[in-house]
Amino acid sequence: MGTHGVISTRKRNRRWEARTTVRTASGEYVRKYASGGSKTEAVNLLLERVQDAAPLTDLNRRSSIQSLGEQWRLNMLTKGLAPRTVDRYEWTLEKHINHYIGRLTIEELTTSRAQSFLVMLQDKHGAGVAKGARTVLLQMFTMAVQDDIVQRNPVQDTTLRRADRKEVESFTAEQIPTLRKNLNGDVLDVFDVMLGTGLRISEVLAIRWEDIDFSQNRLQVTGAVKRTKREGLHRGAPKSLGSMQWLYLPDFSMHPLRERERWCELVFPTSTGGLWEPTNFRKQWRKQLAGTAYASAHPHMVRSTVATILAQSEGTLAASKQLGHSSESITAKHYIARPDEAPNLSQILNRLL
Structure with a gap:
């Protein structure tokens, strides 16, 4: 045919x-x-x-995995994936799959070889890299099955070792005042907005004056500052649809917004009026906290701090809605810090005897 x-x-x-x-x-x-x-x-x-x-593909069982990867990559580009997802998939394909097993033929990648490859990646590069490589390989060989190149997907039955779960890091209410004393200028203003909203750095740096409703002390999340291989630095959509919402701000977050000079459409621009890249914000953050007790702290801890404080006072559901998550489980697993001690329920237990 x-x-x-x-x-x-x-x-x-x-x-x-x-x-x-x-x-x-x-x-x-x-x-x-x-x-x-x-x-x-x-x-x-x-x-x-x-x-x-012409047939859907000119690949066969003796074609290289690198050739299969290129066919899959071209097909992936038609799926409407987020640009950063495309960048991550292409990086995984080139940096790890093609580098280590790209010269194998399609029929040579058995389940045992795929398993050995993923174990090696996890040992050498970490669980995140191995998980990403498994996702790409799984999609590549699913396409190969659909094109009748192979009868079954050899990656389907591979497994990854359970990675050690990292504890969620956040600031305590007592740490926040002393942390703020070490920040200044635009970094402090961004910190105050993050602390009052739980927004990501990229979302705060994308705020425009038109996104703020000063009469009701709220702002609408409409974008995020991103850098991708194809588009460079740009203002794109937030990470998820749930992030695109109106948020009410406390007074300490509204104060810097009211005081800032409106000389371009962005609230937090660079000195030339362009987009402030999150990577450069983090550099300024580290520079201002160098030599302090917070030198190892990272800005994303502010988002976890908001989630933890709201969960303790209003419950996980409230924290999840504030952060724009699709489910409470995401918030609970990745953003709420575990308390050092259990609540004092001794008086209730005293009733047992």
Whole structure:
């Protein structure tokens, strides 16, 4: 299927005609015809027309995994994935899959070889890299199954060791005043907005004046500052649809917003009015906290702090809604710090005896 028979040519009325028979993907035999000013032109035009009946892929079991990866990559680019997801997948494909196993043929990647590869990645590069590589390989070989290159997906039955869960880090209410004393200027203003909203750095740096409702002390999350390989530094959509919401701000967060000078559309621009890249914000953060008790603290801890404080006072559901998460479980697992001690329930237990 997808191939054509012998191409016949003839000259008729001062033009050349080319004909052949093609077997389509459905198995039907179809006559194809083209004409041109010369024999070569007619044949080339005919060959273009028979491409419609070509097989979905020219790969086979002896093709390399690198070739399969390239076919999968081109297919992935048509799926409408987020640009940062595309960047991450392409990096995983080139940096790890092609580097370590790209020269193997498709049929040579058995389940045991795939398992050994993933174990090596986890030992050498960490659980996150191994998980990403498994995701890409799984998609690549799912495509190979769909194209009848292989009968089953060898990655399907692979497993990864359970990674040690990292404790959620956050600031205590007592630490916040002393932390603020070590911050100044724009970094302090961004910190105060993050602390009053739980927003990501990228979302705060994307706030425009038109996003703020000063009459009701609230702002609308409409974008995030991102950098991708294809688009460079730009203002894109927030990480999730749940993030696109109105948030009411406490007075300490509204204060810097009211005091800042409005000289361009962004609330927190660079000195030239451009987008302030989150990476550069983190550099300023580390510079201001260097040599202090908070030198190892990272800005994302502010988001965890908001989640932890809200969960303790209003419950996990309230914290989840504030952070724009799709479920409480995400908030509880990744953003709420575990208390050092259990609540004092001794008086209730005293009733047992």
